[in-house]
Amino acid sequence: MTYTTLSLTLIFVLIPLILSKTLHLSLEKDTIIATIRSIIQLLIVGYVLKFVFDSDSFIYIFFMITLMIVAATLNARQKGRAIKGITWKIALTLIVVEVVTQGILLGLQIVPATAQYIIPISGMLIGNSMVLSILFLNRFTAEVESNKDSIELVLSLGGTPQQAIHTQLKNAIRASLIPTIESQKTIGLVQLPGVMSGQIIGGADPVVAVQFQILIIFALLTTASISSILIGMLSYPTLFNERMQFIKNATHK
Template sequence: MGGITWKIAVTLIIVELVTQGILLGLHIVPPTAQYIIPISGMLIRNAMILSILFLNRFSAEINSSNDEIEPLLSIGRTPKQAIHKQLTCCIRASMIPTIESQKTIGLVQLPGMMRCQIIGGADPIQAVQFQILIIFALLTTAALSSILIEFLSYQTLFNERMQLINARK
């Protein structure tokens, strides 16, 4: 998969613009550096991790599934149809860490973030609301980054005649 760096960069930029656009556009968070910088850091970190997880899994899935993909292409399926099963599997797999980390809400994550905000002088209710906002933003980032990196990367596996390029020899 050539050009991975620009694909990840485009994914990170789009994910950041969309999520911050929603947060700022709907006036969910104030447009100050106090909120924008920490939220951006969390969102970009999450998107980077998910992009790398997706690409690693996707590369392995394609290499191990050549015997399934090539016959589908030979009977007239489009590249997207031929690798649909691998794409959905990789999107699910890349989102597992984010989804699994949400299972500790209320046991580990809420008290830790709430404690830091309360020590910093924030209202406890506002601290809980901010934590829930971050959780939903991370889930949104997970879905967006997996889908975007999938869209940008699957096309590079095929040539102009819709043949799989990295087929095993």
């Protein structure tokens, strides 16, 4: 695709701008900012990836993954900022997800240990883990807020913090995992997933593209379950003090 052809795709930006202006939605400014940011960010990423792929150095791969984890952590922590130490809890979760999944993929030589494979796969897995962490934290804080009386009841009857929070934790873990599991049930039927679409457009054999997509969706199942369970197990103890007392304002500021 040439840059002239690419510039024609700006028609897709022009349509929402005209609609926003006509219907007085006041979204013109945000649309223009989003467009400019996406162009700049993606161009930078494109050149950075080209440099990293060409150099094929593990230091640059490590640097890129660290950058992804930092950006994902800073984004996800907004949803649980009242939970003490949430930043390092999310960072640790993302690191564990990356180590476990890449450990299996590279350790069993499922994919080659090159930047071309490690970076895009890490991006997808860390991104998914970030979304899962946000979904979990959203649901968990809401569950705790609306069930304070039940949590206090279990404590008052002699239950431990783990017993008191068990239902809320389980509900939040289940709720955050359901979208991943559900989307995989209709994969390929409703929409062609990103990796597969990209490879097919890039000229790859559709069967090879499907094989890669299967690898990704299986890995996503692991990242989803590790992310929500780990962030849950790390977060709930901060809602209680050493006397097993429920800290009422621990989930909101």
